[in-house]
Amino acid sequence: MSAVLRVFADLDTGVDDAMALAYLLASPEAELVGVASTAGNVGAQRVCANNLALLELCGRPDIPVSLGSLVPLSIPLRTAEDTHGPAGLGYAALPAAHAGPTDYDAATAWVRAARAHPGELIGLATGPLTNLALALRAEPGLPGLLRRLVIMGGAFDYRGNTTPVSEWNIAVDPEAAAEVFAAWGAAVAGGHAGELPIVCGLNITERMALRPPYLAELAAAAGAPGIPSANPLIRVLSDALRFYFEFHDSVGEGYLAHVHDPFAAAVALDPGLVNTREATVDVELDGSLTRGMTVADWAGHWGRPPNARIAVDGPVQVFFDRFRDRVGPFAAGLAHS
Ligand code: BDR
Numbered sequence: 587m588s589a590v591l592r593v594f595a596d597l598d599t600g601v602d603d604a605m606a607l608a609y610l611l612a613s614p615e616a617e618l619v620g621v622a623s624t625a626g627n628v629g630a631q632r633v634c635a636n637n638l639a640l641l642e643l644c645g646r647p648d649i650p651v652s653l654g655s656l657v658p659l660s661i662p663l664r665t666a667e668d669t670h671g672p673a674g675l676g677y678a679a680l681p682a683a684h685a686g687p688t689d690y691d692a693a694t695a696w697v698r699a700a701r702a703h704p705g706e707l708i709g710l711a712t713g714p715l716t717n718l719a720l721a722l723r724a725e726p727g728l729p730g731l732l733r734r735l736v737i738m739g740g741a742f743d744y745r746g747n748t749t750p751v752s753e754w755n756i757a758v759d760p761e762a763a764a765e766v767f768a769a770w771g772a773a774v775a776g777g778h779a780g781e782l783p784i785v786c787g788l789n790i791t792e793r794m795a796l797r798p799p800y801l802a803e804l805a806a807a808a809g810a811p812g813i814p815s816a817n818p819l820i821r822v823l824s825d826a827l828r829f830y831f832e833f834h835d836s837v838g839e840g841y842l843a844h845v846h847d848p849f850a851a852a853v854a855l856d857p858g859l860v861n862t863r864e865a866t867v868d869v870e871l872d873g874s875l876t877r878g879m880t881v882a883d884w885a886g887h888w889g890r891p892p893n894a895r896i897a898v899d900g901p902v903q904v905f906f907d908r909f910r911d912r913v914g915p916f917a918a919g920l921a922h923s
Pocket residue numbers: 600601602603627666669712713738747753754755846847
């Protein structure tokens with residue numbers, strides 16, 4: 587197996603998705619082979635434009651970006667401009683990219699990437715699971731083709747952020763999430779699953795609370811201290827995060843931002859970062875109060891084998907230090923290139 591970690595990222599970019607993308611690009615052991623643009627925080631076309639613009643800003647316009655389904659599997663799309671800003675990147679304004687999306691869609695991109703690197707590819711999903719579900723319909727062998735899958739989604743023994751019990755990525759497309767967990771369950775039962783997906787839910791990602799002084803640390807690590815930073819990537823991330831701070835403040839969380847997605851990206855590259863517990867996970871699709879809830883059967887009541895490893899613990903400071911120590915110098919390199 588190659589020492590390089592080949593990663594395929596499925597994002598609904600999104601402020602914290604942008605951080606995840608920057609982290610992957612800044613990580614020397616990772617090679618990002620493709621990006622899927624999933625409708626969620628904003629519409630899929632906008633997500634796609636954001637992904638393309640960020641990759642260009644980061645000097646990687648060569649990485650293929652694919653457009654995903656415009657709508658969830660069976661319900662209308664809801665978006666979160668209140669949380670992520672009118673175009674998904676808060677107050678950041680990026681010039682449109684020169685490159686366009688691939689001529690194949692995001693589900694096809696998942697399948698092509700997995701088939702091109704059988705047993706090697708690390709999948710990271712930080713948005714709704716619409717395109718991953720479509721990819722699994724097209725290639726039911728996907729669980730066995732991937733080396734690892736890390737999902738930011740759900741809330742385990744923990745409150746939701748979209749309904750009292752449902753987390754955003756699951757709430758946008760509960761049917762897709764249910765299909766993904768069921769597909770891994772079927773692969774486990776059939777003995778061709780590979781590793782169980784690692785699921786980073788709100789129970790762990792809400793511990794990743796980023797506060798304004800951290801942006802100053804990041805700017806200093808990029809060699810362009812002060813906020814606003816003169817470094818273009820740090821400027822974009824901090825302009826995006828300022829909106830995210832305001833949103834969290836407006837809902838009573840304080841002037842901070844829960845940075846779910848870069849934490850999941852860090853776990854994708856280094857699963858040792860989290861302690862996990864195996865469980866069988868399913869998604870409630872019917873409950874009038876509980877639709878979109880991720881239910882973990884910790885004790886085996888359902889008699890179905892575990893289909894996920896749920897992240898239950900992880901070192902907050904290690905994550906933030908690692909993000910700064912990677913993205914800072916990476917951003918500095920961009921300014922000098
Ligand atoms: C998730 O929802 C989105 O708004 C964020 O980007 C993150 O992926 C957190 O619930």
